[in-house]
Amino acid sequence: MTEEDYWRMYDCVRGDVEAAIKSNYAYLTINRLAVADRKIYNKLQRAAHFWTLNTYALQTTFFIAFGRIFDERKDCFSIQKLIRATIANPAFFSKTALRARRRKNENMTGPDPAYLVKYVRQAWEPSAADLAPLLTALTPHQVTFKAIYQPIRHTYFAHRGMASQKAIETLFGKTLKKDVVEILKFLHTALWAIHEMAWNAEQPNLTNFADYGKFVKSLNTQTEDFVRKLP
Numbered sequence: 001m002t003e004e005d006y007w008r009m010y011d012c013v014r015g016d017v018e019a020a021i022k023s024n025y026a027y028l029t030i031n032r033l034a035v036a037d038r039k040i041y042n043k044l045q046r047a048a049h050f051w052t053l054n055t056y057a058l059q060t061t062f063f064i065a066f067g068r069i070f071d072e073r074k075d076c077f078s079i080q081k082l083i084r085a086t087i088a089n090p091a092f093f094s095k096t097a098l099r100a101r102r103r104k105n106e107n108m109t110g111p112d113p114a115y116l117v118k119y120v121r122q123a124w125e126p127s128a129a130d131l132a133p134l135l136t137a138l139t140p141h142q143v144t145f146k147a148i149y150q151p152i153r154h155t156y157f158a159h160r161g162m163a164s165q166k167a168i169e170t171l172f173g174k175t176l177k178k179d180v181v182e183i184l185k186f187l188h189t190a191l192w193a194i195h196e197m198a199w200n201a202e203q204p205n206l207t208n209f210a211d212y213g214k215f216v217k218s219l220n221t222q223t224e225d226f227v228r229k230l231p
Helices: 003-036 038-045 048-069 079-088 095-105 114-122 128-157 165-173 177-200 210-228
Strands: none
Touching: 003 038, 003 048, 003 079, 003 177, 003 210, 038 048, 038 210, 048 128, 079 128, 079 177, 095 114, 095 177, 128 165, 128 177, 177 210
C-alpha cells in the first residue's frame, strides 16, 4: 500500500463517520426540540410531509453510513481495514514522513529551518506494537454493530426484507442511544488520533474525546438554530 492509497482510505472512512455522526445528531436534535417546545412542534406540523421525509432520510443516511464504516467486503473500505493498514505501516508516521508532510504543507524549498529540524528530532515514532491497541479498542464496537445494528441495516434500510413487523420491532428494540454514542465517539476519536499522529507526532489517545465533543456541539447548535429560525 502506498501512502497515497492509505490517505485515500482514511478520507473515505472519515467521510462515512462524519455522515453517521451528522445524521444521528440532526435526527436527535430535531426530535428533542419538537418534543420540548410546542411552538416548534407546530412549525414542523405545518410541513408534516417534508419533516417525515427528513426523518426517514436522516435515519436511512445513518444506517447506510454506519454499515459502510464496518463493511467486511474485500472490495470496500472500512474502519477495520484502515486500522489494520495503520498498524501495518508505521513508516507513514515516522520522522521521515512527518518531515516530508510538514515541508509539503508549508511549501518549503531549500534546507530545513531550525525549528523543523528540532521538531522532527524530538518527534515520537510509533512501532507496529505501539499501534496494535487501536485494533483491540475497535473490536467491542465492531461486535456491537454486527450484533445489533447490522441486522437493522440489512433488513430494513438497505433491503426491503420480508421479516414481520414484530420481527423488525424486535430488532429496533435492541438498540440503545448510548451504544450509538459510544461507537461514534470512538470512531471520531480514533480518526482524530491518526490525524494528530501524522501531523503532530502525538501518541494515540483514545480517551480524549474533546474534539468529538466540540464537533457534536457545533452540529447540535447549527441544527437547533436552523429549526428555531423557521417561520
